[in-house]
Amino acid sequence: MCEKMxxxxxxxxxxxxxxxKPNDKLPSENQLAEQFQVPRMIVRKAYERLQELGFxxxxxxxxxxxxxxxxxxxxxxxxxxxxxEKMRELEFDFETVNLCCEKIDYDSKVYHKxxxxxxxxxxxxxxxxIVNDVPVAIHTSYVSQEVFGNVDEVGEEITSIxxxxxxQGYRDFMGLRSHLSVxxxxxxxxxxxxxxxxxPLILLESGCVDQATGTVLEYTKxxxxxxxxxxxx
Amino acid sequence: MCEKMxxxxxxxxxxxxxxxKPNDKLPSENQLAEQFQVPRMIVRKAYERLQELGFxxxxxxxxxxxxxxxxxxxxxxxxxxxxxEKMRELEFDFETVNLCCEKIDYDSKVYHKxxxxxxxxxxxxxxxxIVNDVPVAIHTSYVSQEVFGNVDEVGEEITSIxxxxxxQGYRDFMGLRSHLSVxxxxxxxxxxxxxxxxxPLILLESGCVDQATGTVLEYTKxxxxxxxxxxxx
DNA sequence: GTTCACCCACTTGGCAACAAGATAGAGTAA
DNA sequence: TTACTCTATCTTGTTGCCAAGTGGGTGAAC
Numbered sequence: 001m002c003e004k005m006x007x008x009x010x011x012x013x014x015x016x017x018x019x020x021k022p023n024d025k026l027p028s029e030n031q032l033a034e035q036f037q038v039p040r041m042i043v044r045k046a047y048e049r050l051q052e053l054g055f056x057x058x059x060x061x062x063x064x065x066x067x068x069x070x071x072x073x074x075x076x077x078x079x080x081x082x083x084x085e086k087m088r089e090l091e092f093d094f095e096t097v098n099l100c101c102e103k104i105d106y107d108s109k110v111y112h113k114x115x116x117x118x119x120x121x122x123x124x125x126x127x128x129x130i131v132n133d134v135p136v137a138i139h140t141s142y143v144s145q146e147v148f149g150n151v152d153e154v155g156e157e158i159t160s161i162x163x164x165x166x167x168q169g170y171r172d173f174m175g176l177r178s179h180l181s182v183x184x185x186x187x188x189x190x191x192x193x194x195x196x197x198x199x200p201l202i203l204l205e206s207g208c209v210d211q212a213t214g215t216v217l218e219y220t221k222x223x224x225x226x227x228x229x230x231x232x233x
Numbered sequence: 234m235c236e237k238m239x240x241x242x243x244x245x246x247x248x249x250x251x252x253x254k255p256n257d258k259l260p261s262e263n264q265l266a267e268q269f270q271v272p273r274m275i276v277r278k279a280y281e282r283l284q285e286l287g288f289x290x291x292x293x294x295x296x297x298x299x300x301x302x303x304x305x306x307x308x309x310x311x312x313x314x315x316x317x318e319k320m321r322e323l324e325f326d327f328e329t330v331n332l333c334c335e336k337i338d339y340d341s342k343v344y345h346k347x348x349x350x351x352x353x354x355x356x357x358x359x360x361x362x363i364v365n366d367v368p369v370a371i372h373t374s375y376v377s378q379e380v381f382g383n384v385d386e387v388g389e390e391i392t393s394i395x396x397x398x399x400x401q402g403y404r405d406f407m408g409l410r411s412h413l414s415v416x417x418x419x420x421x422x423x424x425x426x427x428x429x430x431x432x433p434l435i436l437l438e439s440g441c442v443d444q445a446t447g448t449v450l451e452y453t454k455x456x457x458x459x460x461x462x463x464x465x466x
Numbered sequence: 467g468t469t470c471a472c473c474c475a476c477t478t479g480g481c482a483a484c485a486a487g488a489t490a491g492a493g494t495a496a
Numbered sequence: 497t498t499a500c501t502c503t504a505t506c507t508t509g510t511t512g513c514c515a516a517g518t519g520g521g522t523g524a525a526c
Binding site: 467468469470471472473474475476477478479480481482483484485486487488489490491492493494495496 | 497498499500501502503504505506507508509510511512513514515516517518519520521522523524525526
Binding site: 292294 | 487
């Protein structure tokens with residue numbers, strides 16, 4: 001296991017150091033095994049790890065090749081401007097796709113965050129953020145139908161939650177304290193974000209209240225691909 | 234590969250859902266293989282993944298067991314108080330160990346951040362943060378001998394960089410903009426932080442300038458184990 | 467000369483058999 | 497009864513072989 005990680009470390013630094021360039025062919029498993037005097041299984045496991053980390057891809061019968069590097073987007077987390085404005089400011093080709101709007105079953109954590117009673121209907125609105133044709137983040141908002149009466153009708157049209165708020169007559173918002181954690185994507189997130197299982201996601205949990213009334217408007221979870229962003233806080 | 238990830242997802246949710254408790258024995262590889270109608274190799278790979286994620290541990294001849302869960306420390310990233318004060322406030326048993334203080338070779342990134350000339354001597358001071366006997370973070374500061382003349386003498390005694398600044402006559406500091414990214418630990422970091430290779434680290438890069446003179450005092454990198462903290466920003 | 471079929475060498479992928487460690491229980495001798 | 501040993505069987509760990517996919521080279525057929 002230790003030998004594998006040594007190999008992984010060496011190969012990653014070789015790739016990042018430019019020894020192998022994107023789409024270059026890596027040495028065959030047998031060659032590397034010979035070179036490092038380890039069983040081929042070790043090299044195999046190292047290559048599998050590099051695949052799941054997104055550094056390389058392998059083709060049966062051909063070989064293993066260096067993956068193209070991902071784009072790096074500097075992202076200001078603490079700012080007050082919206083995601084779309086940030087992206088446009090940085091001149092990235094930016095797009096938002098509404099994934100779904102559906103009523104959720106009772107979930108104690110979500111209901112508590114929204115200060116909602118168990119009999120309230122809570123809707124989940126998910127949007128996918130795409131930058132330069134790369135899916136980079138999933139933005140999920142939980143809102144109560146008590147607060148937004150027509151969410152079940154217009155929910156699937158929403159791509160900017162701030163526009164939605166304003167259309168509902170809310171003007172001054174206050175962001176709640178954000179919690180940041182690191183998680184690995186589940187199968188659904190992997191397929192939506194088109195990433196491998198070992199691309200860590202930065203999960204940002206937050207909320208938004210209306211300043212005028214103190215009403216909790218939403219509880220949000222944003223899953224950012226950690227390999228696409230440089231976060232400035 | 235897909236079958237493996239399905240198994241991994243199922244097992245993680247079983248563990249987190251309480252189906253298996255810490256130190257419980259998991260089904261043997263053959264049992265699970267039979268149950269899910271997959272080759273043992275798939276189960277083996279899933280178990281290996283869970284090991285590297287820190288969820289389980291395996292003993293040859295005995296079986297695979299659920300790992301104890303890690304402590305969760307809420308950490309205010311944006312505050313102005315020092316790490317030690319934060320910890321003491323939260324009543325955790327907190328300790329800092331000086332790992333090393335050594336002169337580094339020329340490194341363009343570090344020298345640029347410090348606005349240092351190539352002929353300056355830059356020292357790297359590393360401290361290990363330990364909470365409840367668990368190593369949770371590595372704090373590395375780069376400082377120039379031009380700014381801190383006696384760093385080569387007292388560097389290995391430093392556990393609080395703020396105390397060091399004050400002892401050198403600097404009083405008012407200003408934190409530079411912080412950059413946050415997610416990385417996997419290299420071998421050295423794994424051994425210091427006693428973590429497995431798939432525990433993501435949150436890397437926080439920042440700097441500090443003296444408000445009176447504008448001198449760049451330090452460039453810092455903090456590697457936090459992402460499985461030990463809940464970050465509040 | 468051109469084309470096509472075949473074969474071989476080399477690649478990654480997968481699996482089955484074997485190795486090694488642990489444990490419980492039967493068997494045996496004091 | 498007690499203590500010890502051996503063995504059968506279960507566990508995880510390792511290895512080596514073969515399958516499957518690819519591409520290039522060779523040579524026969526036209």
